[in-house]
Amino acid sequence: MKTTARVVVIGGGVVGCSVLYHLTKLGWSDVVLVERSELTSGSTWHAAGGFHTLNGDTNMAALQGYTIRLYKELEEITGMSCGLHHVGGITLADNQDRMDMLLAERAKHRYMGLETEIVGPEEIKKIAPVTNIDGIIGALYDPLDGHLDPSGTTHAYAKAARMGGATIETQCMVQETNQRADGTWDVVTDKGTIHAEHIVNAGGLWAREVGAMAGVYLPLHPMEHQYLVTDEVPLIKDMMADGIEHPHVMDPSGESYLRQEGMGLCIGFYEQPCRPWAVDGTPWSFGHELLPDDFDKIEASIEFAYKRFPDLARSGVKSVIHGPFTFAPDGNPLVGPVPGMRNYWSACGVMAGFSQGGGVGLMLAQWMIEGETERDTFAMDVARFGDWISPGFTRPKVIENYQKRFSVAYPNEELPAARPVRQTPMFETFDQMGAVWGFQYGLEVPNYFAQGDEPRFETPSFRRSNAWEATAREVKTVRENVGINEVHNFGKYRVTGRRARAWLDEIMAGRIPQPGRVSLTPMLSHKGRLIGDFTVSCLSPNDFQVTASYGAQAFHMRWFEQNAMHGVRVENISDSLSGFQIAGPNAKAVLQNASRDDINSMKFMDVRQITVGRVNCTVQRLSYTGDLGYEIYCNVLDQRSLWDALSEAGKPLNMQPFGMRAMMSLRMDRFFGSWMREFSPDYTPCETGMDRFIAWNKTADFIGREAAEAEKQRGADRLLCSFEVDADDTDVNAYEPIWVKGEVVGFCTSGGYSHHLQKSLAFGFVPVGLICDGLEVEIEILGQMRRAHLITSSGFDEDRERLRG
Numbered sequence: 001m002k003t004t005a006r007v008v009v010i011g012g013g014v015v016g017c018s019v020l021y022h023l024t025k026l027g028w029s030d031v032v033l034v035e036r037s038e039l040t041s042g043s044t045w046h047a048a049g050g051f052h053t054l055n056g057d058t059n060m061a062a063l064q065g066y067t068i069r070l071y072k073e074l075e076e077i078t079g080m081s082c083g084l085h086h087v088g089g090i091t092l093a094d095n096q097d098r099m100d101m102l103l104a105e106r107a108k109h110r111y112m113g114l115e116t117e118i119v120g121p122e123e124i125k126k127i128a129p130v131t132n133i134d135g136i137i138g139a140l141y142d143p144l145d146g147h148l149d150p151s152g153t154t155h156a157y158a159k160a161a162r163m164g165g166a167t168i169e170t171q172c173m174v175q176e177t178n179q180r181a182d183g184t185w186d187v188v189t190d191k192g193t194i195h196a197e198h199i200v201n202a203g204g205l206w207a208r209e210v211g212a213m214a215g216v217y218l219p220l221h222p223m224e225h226q227y228l229v230t231d232e233v234p235l236i237k238d239m240m241a242d243g244i245e246h247p248h249v250m251d252p253s254g255e256s257y258l259r260q261e262g263m264g265l266c267i268g269f270y271e272q273p274c275r276p277w278a279v280d281g282t283p284w285s286f287g288h289e290l291l292p293d294d295f296d297k298i299e300a301s302i303e304f305a306y307k308r309f310p311d312l313a314r315s316g317v318k319s320v321i322h323g324p325f326t327f328a329p330d331g332n333p334l335v336g337p338v339p340g341m342r343n344y345w346s347a348c349g350v351m352a353g354f355s356q357g358g359g360v361g362l363m364l365a366q367w368m369i370e371g372e373t374e375r376d377t378f379a380m381d382v383a384r385f386g387d388w389i390s391p392g393f394t395r396p397k398v399i400e401n402y403q404k405r406f407s408v409a410y411p412n413e414e415l416p417a418a419r420p421v422r423q424t425p426m427f428e429t430f431d432q433m434g435a436v437w438g439f440q441y442g443l444e445v446p447n448y449f450a451q452g453d454e455p456r457f458e459t460p461s462f463r464r465s466n467a468w469e470a471t472a473r474e475v476k477t478v479r480e481n482v483g484i485n486e487v488h489n490f491g492k493y494r495v496t497g498r499r500a501r502a503w504l505d506e507i508m509a510g511r512i513p514q515p516g517r518v519s520l521t522p523m524l525s526h527k528g529r530l531i532g533d534f535t536v537s538c539l540s541p542n543d544f545q546v547t548a549s550y551g552a553q554a555f556h557m558r559w560f561e562q563n564a565m566h567g568v569r570v571e572n573i574s575d576s577l578s579g580f581q582i583a584g585p586n587a588k589a590v591l592q593n594a595s596r597d598d599i600n601s602m603k604f605m606d607v608r609q610i611t612v613g614r615v616n617c618t619v620q621r622l623s624y625t626g627d628l629g630y631e632i633y634c635n636v637l638d639q640r641s642l643w644d645a646l647s648e649a650g651k652p653l654n655m656q657p658f659g660m661r662a663m664m665s666l667r668m669d670r671f672f673g674s675w676m677r678e679f680s681p682d683y684t685p686c687e688t689g690m691d692r693f694i695a696w697n698k699t700a701d702f703i704g705r706e707a708a709e710a711e712k713q714r715g716a717d718r719l720l721c722s723f724e725v726d727a728d729d730t731d732v733n734a735y736e737p738i739w740v741k742g743e744v745v746g747f748c749t750s751g752g753y754s755h756h757l758q759k760s761l762a763f764g765f766v767p768v769g770l771i772c773d774g775l776e777v778e779i780e781i782l783g784q785m786r787r788a789h790l791i792t793s794s795g796f797d798e799d800r801e802r803l804r805g
């Protein structure tokens with residue numbers, strides 16, 4: 001056995017083998033995979049082998065498309081068969097919400113180059129004759145759907161990796177992973193130790209145990225899952241006689257997926273009475289085993305399936321496969337460099353290894369070899385969960401995810417399991433004031449405040465929800481008077497030390513402000529992509545406060561640590577620094593009422609130490625609402641006292657709280673972009689207009705400079721534009737296609753209703769060559785073409801009087 005390697009991949013399931021193959025494909029051949037038994041010995045061998053592109057996250061869907069297309073390549077390279085059956089698949093809809101979701105998916109697929117199609121009941125019957133179409137209103141047909149041989153495919157990945165120089169050690173159990181002082185790893189196995197620069201945890205069912213060897217907690221949990229294979233089905237036999245294979249049928253209402261298996265059918269269920277498996281850890285003794293059949297669990301699902309697919313009821317059950325596989329709390333994989341660790345990579349929590357394994361392997365190999373991925377991977381980044389996550393959160397969330405696997409996923413939906421986890425000191429007060437809560441990176445955040453007999457629950461919907469009135473009310477409060485909300489859900493960092501400015505100048509592309517001032521700056525990756533959208537405040541020459549998205553804390557801290565500089569201390573103070581923002585024309589009066597300090601002389605983008613009531617605060621004059629506003633930061637222990645002071649000062653002016661729904665409506669009036677919507681690693685500064693914040697003339701060689709300068713010279717091919725949309729009951733959410741003269745030319749990043757301007761607005765990318773004054777486009781929202789036109793100003797506070805006010 002080799003004793004040194006550049007990379008040791010732990011785990012020979014489909015994911016580990018895909019990672020190994022992609023590492024060799026991208027040029028690293030000194031790589032070893034270590035498998036405790038034979039390849040496929042975890043979840044992989046008993047998978048149903050189905051694959052599909054449908055995924056609520058657009059980048060995940062694109063990676064699923066990549067995975068599916070890869071199988072032909074693998075077969076060509078290795079001469080091995082993956083047992084591919086590209087039979088196509090349909091996802092049924094038996095209600096309008098489900099249909100809306102499919103229409104939104106279909107719309108996204110247009111610019112992703114996926115040839116899906118919406119089909120009606122009669123066509124469904126023709127394509128998938130086992131389906132009883134009673135009550136079905138339509139379906140999404142995807143010709144790429146199909147199934148394969150899980151074992152053959154895994155072995156094909158392994159062979160392709162070996163052909164690229166990789167080594168595979170089977171019957172070799174990793175017992176310890178010990179890090180040396182230089183960041184390299186000793187991977188201790190029962191056959192000896194391999195000294196490696198990097199390790200990849202692809203331990204699948206045992207990923208938790210493998211992680212624990214290095215002190216890493218990976219938020220995933222195995223769930224039991226069951227599918228049945230029937231005896232021969234006459235209809236299938238007849239179709240086969242005509243050389244036709246039956247396509248896959250996903251029936252979300254029945255929580256089932258069905259496909260042909262031999263001359264029979266195979267049907268699996270995501271049943272509601274589901275069960276987590278191996279709650280206290282996956283036993284090392286678990287081998288090539290199945291769990292005992294459990295028909296009780298799936299009784300209701302089977303009953304439903306017999307109605308939807310009557311042929312099932314007429315044929316006997318030939319075999320039952322009941323096995324475990326792992327899920328992360330949101331069902332997406334856990335991939336990338338584990339925050340807080342050096343050279344430790346995660347490739348776990350992959351619940352659909354045959355739809356996602358190729359994409360996971362490609363992204364991880366790019367990350368390891370090239371330093372970053374070609375597209376935004378946040379939806380599967382292991383850093384999307386922070387250190388607040390625990391097994392107590394993961395388990396119920398995984399159960400919820402399993403149960404909702406086939407549920408309609410609404411853009412405004414708040415999922416209840418395992419909440420609340422974290423609350424600010426304002427929770428009780430806001431709750432009593434009617435807060436309708438949202439969840440952000442573990443934290444309860446008010447979405448809006450219900451009044452009177454308004455329900456305390458926002459109806460999940462693709463259309464305008466019952467939060468409409470409350471949001472309108474809160475927007476009006478801010479634009480006409482003054483509103484207050486917490487600043488707790490900002491990611492906050494303190495950067496101190498004699499080289500703090502030098503470090504910020506290198507890590508941020510924008511201008512770093514002088515003491516007492518605030519600036520906005522993008523943070524770029526080496527390839528010039530947007531990896532942050534920051535506000536930097538200079539408190540004193542060697543002391544800076546830096547804020548960005550709350551949900552990106554682990555993502556940003558990982559980058560800060562990877563680019564650490566001697567003489568600089570970077571602390572994540574997101575949860576120790578709290579406070580409020582007040583915004584609206586009367587914001588200054590409220591702050592002045594609460595403080596004896598001179599507020600009047602504070603200019604836009606100033607930052608000062610101010611005593612508000614009894615609390616020493618850092619106050620900066622700016623607001624994401626685009627209005628006159630102040631962000632008032634204090635120690636979290638002072639937050640209640642600060643609230644008392646501000647709410648008392650706001651009483652004469654009838655100051656009211658506002659939530660995130662209003663905030664997102666307000667920010668649009670000034671065309672402010674939002675992290676992971678307009679600004680993400682998929683986009684660049686020139687494309688998004690963030691180039692205006694780049695300090696091209698500063699001397700520092702900031703990260704991403706070369707790429708950003710090259711793009712500036714070349715010019716962007718597409719630009720982020722704003723549109724006014726002719727919408728009625730539904731607005732742009734994200735990723736709707738933008739059409740010009742019958743052709744898809746771009747897509748939306750976000751949108752919504754501006755309650756202040758009483759307009760439906762959208763933001764999206766359009767090729768530069770098409771952009772002109774008043775450009776007329778159509779935006780496809782839930783299958784309907786909505787007229788829209790490009791606008792360069794929303795008409796709100798054009799002379800910036802309110803900001804300066």
Ligand SMILES: Cc1cc2nc3c(=O)[nH]c(=O)nc-3n(C[C@H](O)[C@H](O)[C@H](O)COP(=O)(O)OP(=O)(O)OC[C@H]3O[C@@H](n4cnc5c(N)ncnc54)[C@H](O)[C@@H]3O)c2cc1C
Nearest residue numbers: 011013015036042043044048049050174204205352353354
């Ligand atoms: C009943 C069922 C049906 C399914 N159907 C589908 C489907 O139709 N389509 C689909 O895409 N997915 C399906 N899945 C899910 C799919 O099986 C998984 O997504 C996939 O197998 C995960 O692969 P993996 O490589 O991450 O993990 P695993 O397959 O669990 O592999 C992990 C490997 O790591 C090895 N290992 C662990 N610890 C160590 C150690 N210390 N030292 C050395 N080696 C170690 C294990 O032996 C194992 O071989 C199904 C799952 C089940 C249970």
